[in-house]
Amino acid sequence: MLSSYAQGLIILVCINVIAVTGVSLLTGFTGLFSFGNAGFMALGAYVSAIASVELHAPFLVSLVAGVLVAAIIGFGLGRLTLGLRGDYFLIATLGFGQVVQVLIEFFDKVTGGARGFANIPPKTTLWIAVVLAVGSVAVAANLIHSKFGRNFTAVREQEVAAEAVGIDTFRFKQMAFVLSAMFAGFAGGLFAHYYMYIVPKMFDINESALFTITVVVGGLASLSGSVISCVVLTLLPELFRSLASYRMLFYGMAVVAIILIRPSGLMGYHELSFGWIRERMRAKRGKTASKERKT
Amino acid sequence: MNSILSIKGLGKKFGGVCAVDEFSLELEQGTIHGLIGPNGAGKTTIFNLMTGIYHPTAGTMALRGTNLVGLGSYRIAQLGIGRTFQNIRLFTQLSVIDNVVMASGVDATYGMVDAIFKTRRYQRDEAKIRKRARELLDLLGLGGVSDERAGALPYGSQRKLEIARALAARPVLLLLDEPAAGMNEEESMELVGFIRDVRKRFDLTVLLIEHHMSVVMEICDRITVLDFGKTICNGIPKEVQANRSVIDAYLGETTDREN
Structure with missing residues (x-):
């Protein structure tokens, strides 16, 4: 059996994968950058925690409640801000992330404020986390391979052309944003029921930035790239843990190195598949063969 | 009239x-x-x-x-009303056939649940969309380059691809x-x-x-x-x-x- 440290790491990876999957849909496929997704994660975490502790709701009901609240708030926020140009939208989501934190601290009677919210039942087990993470990625992958994913991609690639072939770009931006909020809320609920104790600071802008960095490093337009990069970037700080205060430095250098070496991210526009690996190997072989011919 | x-x-x-x-x-x-x-x-x-x-x-x-x-x-x-653009506006990073498939929203009648569970309705619609995209590309003489990146096509072919894409939206x-x-x-x-x-x-x-x-x-x-x-x-x-x-x-x- 795995040590509890290893189990904890795997659960953390799974939770991050779920949140990052949402950001991948929004940023990687629809081309909208958000620095507010940790805000949705906070909503999911607090709503599900309060439902579990105060209302004694079953785990599944608490999780769904967290997802629904994130979805509703995401819908409202999207309605107001998705008409803005990309960079202004980014700033609006950044503001949203801050507002969520402030509000949680302000309503300390319900949320415990800055002191945190404790005694959440530990329901997120290793298997639940793994199954839900795999399920979330599968749902996202199937969506990407449908007209929904195509319409997201059309928005990212060329909005004018997307509209010209009948794609309601606002509607699909809205859809991607709500989906990313739902994935974040879901991840938040699992997070709360794993750590048993949550404080607003856990869901600050660093967390949002980390999700976005993960997707960019993994390669825009590649869900498998996002997942791989999420696993790597979640485990990387842990590997450097023995170096204590230097670990974030190494982490930062690793991110910069990846961006410099592969500007389009680990996977670029590709998905990890057997077909893709075979193609790469054939291309490599072709290259070496032509080199040999030259010499 | x-x-x-x-x-x-x-x-x-x-x-x-x-x-x-x-x-x-x-x-x-x-x-x-x-x-x-x-x-x-x-x-x-x-x-x-x-x-x-x-x-x-x-x-x-x-x-x-x-x-x-x-x-x-x-x-x-x-x-x-379908259109092409004077300054070509293709989805340049995507493949030629994907450019046409992108515009086939009218032929995709399935909902999100169908997409998530890949139901029969999803498969039927998607198969139909791919087939029609291939037919349109053949019609424009682009059948042989359907897997190329749209942005890599010569200028004239890009103009043709824009017409194919416009036609896909019926x-x-x-x-x-x-x-x-x-x-x-x-x-x-x-x-x-x-x-x-x-x-x-x-x-x-x-x-x-x-x-x-x-x-x-x-x-x-x-x-x-x-x-x-x-x-x-x-x-x-x-x-x-x-x-x-x-x-x-x-x-x-x-x-x-x-x-």
């Missing part, structure tokens, strides 16, 4: 500049109509007004009786913005045959902007000539060629240069 599109008194001002003034047009079902005029005459602006990219400051537009003024671009496309009226730009005489004549062919096959009405006079005179049933946002002539090709003000404004220059 069976009118498919009716535009009356259309106007667009950008600040104090009048880009389009009192533009009126009736398109008969199944015809090919040319829109010509010197650079800056307002031709592309009219396309942009018709497709909801700009909103007119005056006038009315209706497609088969449905008002178009104030509608979003996507809505106008859904109602049946339009009733197709707006072509300089389809023969950058093509030589031979390619242009091939394009003429092709436009005639698609019009017949898909029961289309075509409105096109074009500078190649040989193309325009060969293919158009009627022609409207614009100059400085105003309509200076409207008629069959012979009438237009004979019209004094057209020769002054436009054709005259060309003839001078050619001689």
Whole structure:
């Protein structure tokens, strides 16, 4: 059996994968950058925690409640801000992330404020986390391979052309944003029921930035790239843990190195598949063969 | 006469500049109509007004009786107006076939649950969309490059791909913005045959902007000539060629240069 440290790491990876999957849909496929997704994660975490502790709701009901609240708030926020140009939208989501934190601290009677919210039942087990993470990625992958994913991609690639072939770009931006909020809320609920104790600071802008960095490093337009990069970037700080205060430095250098070496991210526009690996190997072989011919 | 599109008194001002003034047009079902005029005459602006990219400051537009003024671009496309762009706007990073598949939203009737569980309905629709995309690419002679990156295609093929993509959305009226730009005489004549062919096959009405006079005179049933946002002539090709003000404004220059 795995040590509890290893189990904890795997659960953390799974939770991050779920949140990052949402950001991948929004940023990687629809081309909208958000620095507010940790805000949705906070909503999911607090709503599900309060439902579990105060209302004694079953785990599944608490999780769904967290997802629904994130979805509703995401819908409202999207309605107001998705008409803005990309960079202004980014700033609006950044503001949203801050507002969520402030509000949680302000309503300390319900949320415990800055002191945190404790005694959440530990329901997120290793298997639940793994199954839900795999399920979330599968749902996202199937969506990407449908007209929904195509319409997201059309928005990212060329909005004018997307509209010209009948794609309601606002509607699909809205859809991607709500989906990313739902994935974040879901991840938040699992997070709360794993750590048993949550404080607003856990869901600050660093967390949002980390999700976005993960997707960019993994390669825009590649869900498998996002997942791989999420696993790597979640485990990387842990590997450097023995170096204590230097670990974030190494982490930062690793991110910069990846961006410099592969500007389009680990996977670029590709998905990890057997077909893709075979193609790469054939291309490599072709290259070496032509080199040999030259010499 | 069976009118498919009716535009009356259309106007667009950008600040104090009048880009389009009192533009009126009736398109008969199944015809090919040319829109010509010197650079800056307002031709592309009219396309942009018709497709909801700009909103007119005056006038009315209706497609088969449905008002178009104030509608979003996507809505106008859904109602049946397809277009290509003067400055090509493909999804350059995607494959050729994906560009066409992207535009097949009308053929995808399934919902999100179907997509998530890959139901039979999803599979049926997707198979149909792929098949139709391949047919459209074959029709345009792009079948052999369907897996290439769209941005890597030569210019002429990119223009063709834009037409294929527009057709995938099943339009009733197709707006072509300089389809023969950058093509030589031979390619242009091939394009003429092709436009005639698609019009017949898909029961289309075509409105096109074009500078190649040989193309325009060969293919158009009627022609409207614009100059400085105003309509200076409207008629069959012979009438237009004979019209004094057209020769002054436009054709005259060309003839001078050619001689």
